[in-house]
Amino acid sequence: MKLTGNTIFITGGTSGIGRGLAEALHRLGNKVIISGRRAALLDEVTAANPGMEGITLDVTRLDSIQAAAQELIAKYPDLNVVFNNAGFMPFDDVSGPIDDAVAQELVATNLLGPVRVTAALIEHLKSRPEATVLYTSSVLAFVPLAGNAIYSATKAAIHSFALSQRFQLRNTSVRVQEIAPPWVDTDLIYKSGDPRAMPLADFIEQTLVELAKDDPEVIVDAVRPLRDNPGAGEHTLFEAFNQSLAENPIPTGA
Structure with missing residues (x-):
């Protein structure tokens, strides 16, 4: 993806990785439009970044997505990058009954949300000379975290979807890229300064280099061994990864 001269729409742009990349791309001179469910947070971020704009969007609702897509195309006809970043990451225990409402919200937010947002904007993107669809998956798409089983599954599904969409768009002007972060020290789980978590500033800096x-x-680079996990040694690495976290749990703030 070229890093300048874009009009970029970012879902989940009010915090964490979404906000970090939105601000970095804004500083590079791109036109950046962020979305989120809470207008107050959108106002806070855009006020801190003059020239950035916000649009209210609930990615779990198809009507909200369709309304946002119509507004985006009307107000920003040069839109050429859609960055699907909205998501959340609750802990779960699938050795027993699950919270069905939370599971449905996870699938609606982390999987159907990106699929529907892209679908609502894809014909517009195909009309642009150069366009990019970005998805935030996770290294957990390749090495699931057992204590976040449903979240990990949604990210594996997004990876699979991105592969298929990339192939189907191969003869168009639209590229599909997938950002698969490691554990980054943000509020997605609990911002704790844990040394195992990658500082957000470092992640943003390195991601821009790779994105280009x-x-x-x-x-x-820090997570390439985990990305390469699927294969004959998958179960051994998965067991070791999860055992290490069982012995030294991720802080939850609870």
Whole structure:
């Protein structure tokens, strides 16, 4: 993806990785429009970044997505980058009954949300000379975290979807890239300063470098071994990864 001269729409742009990348791309001179469910947070971020704009969107609701898409195309006809970043990450325990409402919201937000947002804007993107669809998946798409089983599954599904969409768009002007972050120290789980978590500033800096290479997947060096996990040794690495976290749990703030 080229890093300048874009009009970029970012879902989940009010905090964490979404806000970090929105602000970095804004500083590079791109026109950036962020979305979120809470107008007050959108106002806070856009006020801190003059020239950035916000649009209210609930990615779990199809009517909200369709309304936002119509507004975006009307107000920003040069829109050429859609960055699907909205998501949340609750802990769960699938060794027993699950909270069905939370599971449905996870699928609606982390999987159907990006699929529907892209679908609502894809014909417009195909009309642009150069366009990019970005998805935030996770390294957990390749090495699931057992204590976030449903979240990990939604990210594996987004990885699979991105592969298929990339192939189907191969003869168009639209590229599909997937950002697969490691554990980054944000409020997605609990911002704690844990040394195992990558500082957000470092992640943003390294991700911009990788994003500019135009590779299908945007992976920071620290997690390449985990990205390469699927294969004959998958179960061994999965067991070791999860055992290490069982012995030294991720802080939750609870």
